[in-house]
Amino acid sequence: MAPSISKMDLSNMRARSLMFHDVVENGDYQSSGFPGEGAHLYKLERAPFERHLAAIAAAAPSVATLPALAPNSVLLTFDDGGASFHHPIAPLLEQHGWRGHFFITTDRIGTPGFLTEAQILDLHRRGHVVGSHSCSHPTRMSALSRPELDREWRQSLARLSAILGEPVTVASVPGGFYSSQVGQSAQAAGIRALFTSEPTARISSLAGCLVLGRYSLQRGMGPEWSAGFAAGRPAQCLRQAALWKAKRIAKTLGGTAYLKLRTALLDRNSP
Numbered sequence: 689m690a691p692s693i694s695k696m697d698l699s700n701m702r703a704r705s706l707m708f709h710d711v712v713e714n715g716d717y718q719s720s721g722f723p724g725e726g727a728h729l730y731k732l733e734r735a736p737f738e739r740h741l742a743a744i745a746a747a748a749p750s751v752a753t754l755p756a757l758a759p760n761s762v763l764l765t766f767d768d769g770g771a772s773f774h775h776p777i778a779p780l781l782e783q784h785g786w787r788g789h790f791f792i793t794t795d796r797i798g799t800p801g802f803l804t805e806a807q808i809l810d811l812h813r814r815g816h817v818v819g820s821h822s823c824s825h826p827t828r829m830s831a832l833s834r835p836e837l838d839r840e841w842r843q844s845l846a847r848l849s850a851i852l853g854e855p856v857t858v859a860s861v862p863g864g865f866y867s868s869q870v871g872q873s874a875q876a877a878g879i880r881a882l883f884t885s886e887p888t889a890r891i892s893s894l895a896g897c898l899v900l901g902r903y904s905l906q907r908g909m910g911p912e913w914s915a916g917f918a919a920g921r922p923a924q925c926l927r928q929a930a931l932w933k934a935k936r937i938a939k940t941l942g943g944t945a946y947l948k949l950r951t952a953l954l955d956r957n958s959p
């Protein structure tokens with residue numbers, strides 16, 4: 689299915705992609721994905737995740753998987769490769785008749801809290817899209833040299849392709865540290881669809897590699913957020929975009945300025 693991605697007509701094409709990470713049960717945040725409070729902020733409990741899915745079902749015209757994009761498709765993506773992709777995430781998506789995009793940190797395959805090779809193959813056989821999230825999940829992907837980037841993409845794709853028995857051509861950028869060099873390396877490694885963390889529905893193309901933004905869901909965000917992202921509502925989409933832009937500007941100004949901006953944006957729109 690992958691080769692047709694690069695042949696799609698991108699004129700006016702938009703996709704609203706949602707970025708999730710792990711979904712944990714009984715408050716066990718250690719059970720899936722990377723440890724540490726920084727990572728745990730991106731993990732959802734099962735009940736809130738189910739409320740997000742119900743909200744998406746009510747708000748979205750359709751939930752799709754690559755390469756079958758229709759105008760304004762909603763895509764569900766999951767980063768890091770935690771064990772929760774196999775259970776409970778995949779069965780919960782399947783209850784809605786949906787499939788997800790699951791991005792795997794390949795150095796972690798088979799280690800505690802992460803998917804095994806057999807589970808990755810099972811997800812693929814059930815119709816989910818499996819992609820790379822690099823080998824090592826570098827802290828700042830965009831700070832790597834080109835040879836280091838090439839190794840991260842090529843070796844992770846090779847590992848996943850060997851597990852699935854067919855070429856893997858989709859990926860997501862760890863930590864959202866996208867740069868043009870990160871994209872060029874991905875394209876050269878054979879990636880045909882690359883998800884970033886820029887909150888936008890626009891799709892761009894880099895020499896045949898689609899670059900897609902994503903709206904991020906974190907712990908504590910209610911279902912109005914997932915519904916808003918899925919429906920393309922400005923209250924949620926523009927607010928996250930404003931925060932993301934403020935973050936980028938503030939990174940050049942210094943950390944304190946970013947925190948002030950973030951507080952201001954969050955306070956202004958708090959329910």
Ligand SMILES: [Zn+2]
Pocket residue numbers: 767768821825861862863
């Ligand atoms: Zn990640």
